[in-house]
Amino acid sequence: MIDSTVQMSELDAHTFRDWSARASGPVLVPVGALEQHGPHLPMGTDAILSTAIATSVAQRTGGLVAQPFTYGYKSQQKSGGGNHLPGTTSLDAATLIGLTRSVTVSLLRQGIRRVVFVNGHYENYQFLYEGIDLALDDLGIGSGDERSVLLLSYWDYVSGDTLGLVYPDGFPGWAIEHGGVLETSLMLHLKPSLVDLERAVQHAAASLPRFDRLPVVPDRTPASGCLSAPAGSDPDKGRLLFDQVVEDLAADIRSEFGLGAVNPARGA
Amino acid sequence: MIDSTVQMSELDAHTFRDWSARASGPVLVPVGALEQHGPHLPMGTDAILSTAIATSVAQRTGGLVAQPFTYGYKSQQKSGGGNHLPGTTSLDAATLIGLTRSVTVSLLRQGIRRVVFVNGHYENYQFLYEGIDLALDDLGIGSGDERSVLLLSYWDYVSGDTLGLVYPDGFPGWAIEHGGVLETSLMLHLKPSLVDLERAVQHAAASLPRFDRLPVVPDRTPASGCLSAPAGSDPDKGRLLFDQVVEDLAADIRSEFGLGAVNPARGA
């Protein structure tokens, strides 16, 4: 129906049924959050980025993109500033596990054999893992089954070379990359209209203890809500990051699933 | 930051914080599904429609729109054709209840006082209700509290007059309106590029028993996946439906919450 789309939500069900009967590409599920990202980035940043990456990877692997998870696990102070900040609207663990489990079971029951979760919110990872594991239990899928699920956070695909170019003064570590150069550059590349660098606050990187403390001590989070400043962000770095991650992730998926080099999802 | 948007996902957190400190309008949460809607409508129809309605209502009530729920409860044969149909990717009850509970608690804890769930998938309703009820329990909110939550399905706002115009030969009942004239006309008005009427199948309305049977007897669902045919759909009916529903829902919200007549969310 919509010839070039890879979004399941834009496809009609009959077209999807035909695709799933013949396709070997995966269904990619982007995972985000509704979370403060400082004054210069929109709160939907995580789903925007994971969806953009999943979409581009789908185009390179003959896959489709399922609806994104629009909410994520609670923001933690050491990775996202904390769940107490206005705008951050979060799920508890049981819900995120259940969401992942339900969607995984539901996709695999339709005959989809390959599902890839593309995570864009640090705190989600372990709960996505548990949801997938429980779904495979539900369906009796064990090692050797042709059905399988991949899980990754997109920043795990940023290469050392890319890091060197994006952070010429040295990479400060993922731990404080919330609302920082990585996310800001990617957004400047992908959705510049939703970024307002003039509102960005320049401040030293947050210095947080080695432990988590609950309830949170709010003062430990910089007033901006970011753990490091976005100084030095630009769309070129964003494009570099995006292209490298998409390329490497698509290559990994093709290799892992034995897919041919060019495999447009719903081709000519 | 994005001056005219009412989407929380597009707003930065500082702007949102300022809005929530002074605003009296609600946060609207659109609820959808990823569900087959026959060969002529996209699988994301329910979230598209509820988001469009919530967005327009937000503009008329000084409100904002939270991220949509992109997955919904299992499709049931008598209202959606059944959960066995390819493309339909669903949540179990515990997950949808948990999603609603988490998001409601999370919004109210930020100081939001008014939340409105705009449902676009028939099967969701009771689970949304339970999620809201549990959230209020969690927060100790009882009758008389200034915080409150509204829940509705948008079709409950279609007036008798509108029904008469949309269904000149008589309204066949909501029960079989899956992929039928209402949804198709609304989509033709709002997202015509995602509708392909040439693929629509014309067939008699489904005749389903008065009971639900599980496991489902697949043959009882028409091959199209729709419970009635979209014959007679057109964008004008869609606009009529949309405008009337939005107008009446916005009026109800303004009246219920004592909001002024014009209250742009983030206007001058």
Next chain:
Amino acid sequence: MIDSTVQMSELDAHTFRDWSARASGPVLVPVGALEQHGPHLPMGTDAILSTAIATSVAQRTGGLVAQPFTYGYKSQQKSGGGNHLPGTTSLDAATLIGLTRSVTVSLLRQGIRRVVFVNGHYENYQFLYEGIDLALDDLGIGSGDERSVLLLSYWDYVSGDTLGLVYPDGFPGWAIEHGGVLETSLMLHLKPSLVDLERAVQHAAASLPRFDRLPVVPDRTPASGCLSAPAGSDPDKGRLLFDQVVEDLAADIRSEFGLGAVNPARGA
């Protein structure tokens, strides 16, 4: 042991075992609530009615009646007046889902192949559905299995002709039939000693908004607790309703399960 009973609770287990080995009739599970029904009806009305209907249907289909569910989901203002009213003693969703799931699994594991839930409390329906669906998942029962479960609310079996006779001035809609003519007439037919029409309050039908609001605004429920008045109730209408519903439901069950016309459960 008790020759004429169709109640599982009155049968001994050996007799039941013999029945289940040879019977093709269903086990019917009546579902009720403990809920205010105004000043003229007892709080157990829903279980009384669903049990009476299930019992009569069991006699006509060679079935048995399991113990009723004596508590139901929270009363909602638009269908039952609201859960805040004294006497209304309710279950949350997880419990009702679990109850349905446990009982369904337990019955099917014993070799029972056909289970029918006869619902008598509006708010229960979706949670019963989920419980059944999860039970079938637990047991690995999919389409085509000889085991199956039916679910219905008894009022869905009231025919148009019956409605015309019971409501000669026009049917006001199920939405406000809580403690109204239908339930009152049925109780006058089945348990007149538990009805006191002199206590009935005559008032206009409740006018409730199109949305649900939580926490509830108590004043929107009429002081009687009923959503419409029982004026015009009489035992003849009750018998008419009862006989027609039982007849049609029994016919549907016989047809759906291919049962012979006369099949007394435990007859000679």
Next chain:
Amino acid sequence: MIDSTVQMSELDAHTFRDWSARASGPVLVPVGALEQHGPHLPMGTDAILSTAIATSVAQRTGGLVAQPFTYGYKSQQKSGGGNHLPGTTSLDAATLIGLTRSVTVSLLRQGIRRVVFVNGHYENYQFLYEGIDLALDDLGIGSGDERSVLLLSYWDYVSGDTLGLVYPDGFPGWAIEHGGVLETSLMLHLKPSLVDLERAVQHAAASLPRFDRLPVVPDRTPASGCLSAPAGSDPDKGRLLFDQVVEDLAADIRSEFGLGAVNPARGA
């Protein structure tokens, strides 16, 4: 409305509301099971007995009787023969805990201050306890609160003297009293039409190991399903048991709650 009843299910809500506003007596919740009890007793025995006892205690303490729990926890081999036996239809732990929690919360929220669970199925006890404990947590009720809940199994009230009379040859222990002299005598006293002593099987008491084994070894349960034979049961023993238990339990409740000696529930 029904002047002499103490059953909540038979009372109208307005009468109940008036009672709860002025009464100091408890609401008693009988708890049973749907469980095989050999060839001579009905499967509903546990709810029949606990309801009869609760009813009589209610009359002596100015209390009311809520709807019984009609299903109970899984039958265990050492106390009930095992959950594999036909007719035994059981709940898992989470459901029974949830049922108890929901009903306790719901009663206490209405302003009821005293609830008494009268258990009639051995396996239920710990799950009832947990449900009550969680309910009190939900409501923030701690030591010293005027609201409280009692929990007991009725056989814990059988006195040594009574045991001596009922078991003149020595009491074999509660562990094997499933379908034995106690339950059979009580049923002969209370519901003789549901007992068929001619079908009773006389056999030695079951000799079960000191451990529980799962999955169960079916042969360890006597073919009758009873753990001891009902030989020696008679209605006089039943009356003796019933009267003594009711008297002592009512006395305990009056003493515990400081109720006056005669306090008819709804009397003049």
Next chain:
Amino acid sequence: MIDSTVQMSELDAHTFRDWSARASGPVLVPVGALEQHGPHLPMGTDAILSTAIATSVAQRTGGLVAQPFTYGYKSQQKSGGGNHLPGTTSLDAATLIGLTRSVTVSLLRQGIRRVVFVNGHYENYQFLYEGIDLALDDLGIGSGDERSVLLLSYWDYVSGDTLGLVYPDGFPGWAIEHGGVLETSLMLHLKPSLVDLERAVQHAAASLPRFDRLPVVPDRTPASGCLSAPAGSDPDKGRLLFDQVVEDLAADIRSEFGLGAVNPARGA
């Protein structure tokens, strides 16, 4: 690696793998609690005792001992003094059920065929039972499967003869044996350095009602926290109890599983 140990926690995984491939002995799981036991016994008493017994039984049955459950279900007033007492640190039912279920599934999935739970805390029993039952459901294990699980509380193995020797003046009943002669004597035998009899309080046995009341009435528990005094405890009684229980339990396990008389777990 550690030649004589039977503790899984002390074995390396390769040695364990080899053992599990050839062994017929069970994995024993000791279950305890962190619970007050009066002024003379340590709070870890229950896990200490169940671990000691499991260890000795493992040595006699060719088995191994898994990590103990170090926390147990809430202390109840009638068996453990109550959950309100300082030091008592407890699990709710869902957690203990989940713990048992997870560990049982995880052991059986590795190819272990025989698991024995050795309970040392009265309140745990039913929740352990449910966890085992759910685990077997998860794995599809029914009657006749070669895999099975035993569950017991160690005091159920104290013989009548032993009781006579330990309580020469008559056994007061298990109900009040919390911190009393049985546990104290066992600890004096097994861990005398953790017992301080000089701190023991001599008082009459607690006299508790036949019901449980929640919230608890703290005064009903003796100030010591014990339900009976440890007067008369001595290490000889402890050795007698320990040896007899271990002997009989090991014999039962060997008999139940058809194990040879001498079967050292990891011997030559």
Next chain:
Amino acid sequence: MIDSTVQMSELDAHTFRDWSARASGPVLVPVGALEQHGPHLPMGTDAILSTAIATSVAQRTGGLVAQPFTYGYKSQQKSGGGNHLPGTTSLDAATLIGLTRSVTVSLLRQGIRRVVFVNGHYENYQFLYEGIDLALDDLGIGSGDERSVLLLSYWDYVSGDTLGLVYPDGFPGWAIEHGGVLETSLMLHLKPSLVDLERAVQHAAASLPRFDRLPVVPDRTPASGCLSAPAGSDPDKGRLLFDQVVEDLAADIRSEFGLGAVNPARGA
């Protein structure tokens, strides 16, 4: 009673009650797992290490050590080799969350104001976090409350200097430190009798993909079960690691809670 112990399990409840009334030090909860650690380390390694560290920290901060969590979350291939390996006996997420929640609530309800979870198994972290967060919700504890909980994994306290000394050829990253130099050296320092270096397998560090795949591809885990070889482990490195971690963690706790420099838990 046991003068020098800091183990709650070895203390009697009266001594604990007195301590908690006057102490300002924390209760530390060690968290481990029962997990394969290759052929040279025992399966209980994680609880042994976290308990040893917690014990030493307790001695330096006037604290006590609660019972360890003896089981942990499922081993993941990229951090622990995978959950399919023999001996690895794991909890699902809901159970570990529940365990943490129950223990946290139970400790704080007793009047303990400061709890510190010392994690020793990588996969546990997020589930411990969720359990703590839910516990604080249960108790209504928000920012500013004097009660608080710290959570940390002990390796987060290994300093850069220490890393340089332990890994003179460069630190390979925590990701593959399962059964490697860190854990082996610590065990050689703390429990040398449980380590058998002769059984250690020398192999290249595992090279695992950037994604997680489920179900796991077993061949990706080295046959040893370790992700890197323990070559170069020695007890001196273990002592260095242990002393530095304990020192820094104790300092952090004293600083965070404003504790005096020397504060023996139960000293004069």
